[in-house]
Amino acid sequence: MLVPVALSILLSGVLSGSATLTRRATTCNGFSELCDRSYGNVSFVGAHDSYAVGTNNLAVNQDYDVTQQLTDGVRLLQMQALNNSGTIQLCHTSCLLFNGGTLQDYLTKVKTWMDANPNDVVTLLIVNINNLAPSLFGDVFSNVGLDKVSYAPKNSTTAFTDWPTLGSMIDSGTRLVTFLDNQADLTSVPYLLDEFTNVWETPFDVTTEFDCSVNRTKGDSSTQMYLINHFLDMVVLGNPAPNVGAANVTNSLSGTNSLGAQVDLCVAQYSRPPNFLLVDFYEYGGGSVFQEAANLNGVTYSPTTPIAQPKSTSSSASGSGQSGGSTTTGNGNGAISGSHGVASLLVALSVLLGAFTVV
Template sequence: MFMSPAQVARVASSVLATILLSSSVNASPQKSSSRRATTCNGSPDLCDRSFGNVTFVGAHDSYAVGINNLATNQDYNITQQMNDGIRMLQMQTHNQSGVIQLCHTSCALYNGGPLSTYLGTVKSWLDANPNEVLSMLIVNSDDFPPTAFDAVFKSVGLDTISYAPPSASIPATQWPTLGSLIDSGKRLLTFMDAEADFTSVPYIIDEFTNIWESPYDVTTSFDCSVNRTKGDSSTQMYLINHFLDSLILGQPAPDPSQANQTNAVSGTNSLGAQFELCVSEYGRNPNFMLVDFYEYGGGSVFEVAATANGVTYSPTTPIATPIPQGSSSSSSGSSGTGSPNGAATAFSQWSSAWVVVSSAMIGAWCAL
C-alpha cells in the first residue's frame, strides 16, 4: 500500500506527537524526585514555617567555654551545643594582629581562637546534619569590613551554604520557610551587628535592620523593652537576651549559680516567664532566645522553644549535664573548637576578677 505525501505527513506528525508525549510523561518523575525536606530542625511541622515565625534557642558567647572562669558563658563546646539543640551561635570578634579572633572583651581576658577554626567546626556540623537550619550572630567589636569575614567564610566553604536575602532588610513575615532553605542548600543565616554591607557581601546580614534586641547584662529582672534597633521594631524579628549576670567588683559577670531557675520553663525570672511577658506585650513570639549555660534546667530552654513552635520537645538522647564550678576544666567537654586556647585563657576566678578591675578602668567589660 502506498501513501500520498499528505498521508505521510499526517503519520509523521502523529508519531512525533507520541514521542513528545512519552518524553513529557517520562520526565515528570524526575521533576517530582527533586529534594523536598520532610523534617526540618527536628520536626516535619516546621518545614512550612517561615524562618521569621520560628523560635530558636541561642548560645550567648558560644565560643567562651570553660568553668572556674568569670569570662566564660558556656560549659560545652559548639559541637555539643548544636547537638543538644542550640540553633543560634552568638560570638564576639576582635582584631588580633590582623586575624579575626574570638575574644571576650579583650583577647588578654579570654581568647577563644581564630574565627576560621570555629567556622570550620560549624561547616562540619552542617554537613553532617543536612536537615538543620542554623543562624549565627556576630558581634563585630573591632569593625572589620564584611569582606574580611567573607574571606574566612570562603576559606572553610561556608559561603556556598549561606543564605543571601533579596534585600538588606526583610520584615519578619517575609523570610523563607525552613523547608525551602534546606531544599536550596542555603541553611546558614549570618547576622552581624556592625559594618554589614548588603552590596558587598549580601549573605552577611545587618542585624539591627532585621532584628531588635531586649536589654542585656541584666542583674535583676528581665523585661521586653526595645533596647537596640535600626528599623521598625513592629515588623522586625526580635531577640530576647536571657542571661543573668551578677556583679563582681561592680561589673557584670555570668552567674551559673542561678542558671537552673534562669533557664526554667516557669517561675520568677525564668525564660518561660520572660517569653510570656514578651508575647503579651507584642502579640508574637520572640524569634531568638539567647542564654548562658544552656544545659542548666535539663533542657528547659528547648522546651520553651518547642512549646512556642507548637511541637513536642522529645530529644532522642539526653542533653549534656551541668558541670559544677570547682571541677577540673578537663571534664567540661570543651576541648576542640569553641574552647579556650593558650595560656592567656587559663585564668582562675581570682585572676579573672583582677582582669575585671582592669577592664573596668578602661571602661570595657562583657559588651555583647
C-alpha cells in the same frame, strides 16, 4: 512519547513559575512540622557568647563548645569578633581577658557539624567589635566553605512574615543565616545581613528583672524578628559577669525571672513569640530552654539522647533549678568565693586596663 511530553510540560511550568516542585526535606531542625514554617515564624535557642567556653571563670558563658551546643539543639550562635594582630579572633572586647580562638577555627567546626546534619538551619550573630569590613568576614567564610551554604536575601531588610520556609532553605542548600551587628553591606558580601534592620533586641547585661522593651533596633520593630537577651549577670567590681549560680532558675520554664516568664511577658506585649532565646549555660535546667522553644513552635521536645550535663558548679549566687541540672549553692549576694577567686583577679586586672565589657 507520554513521558517526554509530560516532562516537557513540567519543565515548561517550572520555567514559567506555574509549577510547584515537591519539597524534599521531610525533617527540618528535628521536626517535620517545621519544614513548612517560615524562618521568621520559628523560635530558636541561642548560645550567648558561644565561643566563651570554660569552667570557674567569670569571663566564660558556656560549658561546652560549639559542636556540643549544636548537637544538643542550639541553633543561634552568638559571638564577639575583633581584629587581633591581623586575625579575626573571638574575644571579650580584649583578647587578654578571654581568647576563644580564631573565627576560622570556630567556623570550621560549624561547617563540619552542618555537613553532618543537612536538615538543619543554623544562624550566626556576629558582634563586630572593631567595625571590620564585611569582606574580611567573607574571606573566612570562603576559606571554610560556609559561603556556599549561606542564605542571601533579595533585599537588605526582610519582614518577619517574608522569610522563606525552613524546608525551602534546606532544599536550596542555603541554610546558614548570618547577621552582623554593624558594617553589613550586601553589595560586598550578600549573605552577611545587618542585624538591627532585621532583628530587634531586648536589654542585655540584666542583673535584676528581665523585660521586653525594645533596646536596640534600626528599623520598625513591629515588622522585625526579635531576640530576647535572657542571660542573668551579677555585678563584680562594678562590671557585669555571668551569674552561673542562678542558671537553673534563669533557664527554667516558670517562676520569677525565668525564661518562661520573660517569654510569656513578651508574647503578651507583642502578640507573637520571640524568634531567638539567647541564654548562658544552655544546659542548665536539664533541657528547659529547648522545651520552651518547642512549646513556642508547637512541637514535642523529645531528644533521642540526653543533653550535656552542667560543668560550672561553682556558685556565687543562690538558686537551684529543675531536674537534670546540677544544684548550686551560694550566699545569694553576688560575692566572689571559692574557685572564682582567680577569675575575679582577672576581672580586676581587666577593669584596670579598661577592657571588661560583656554584651
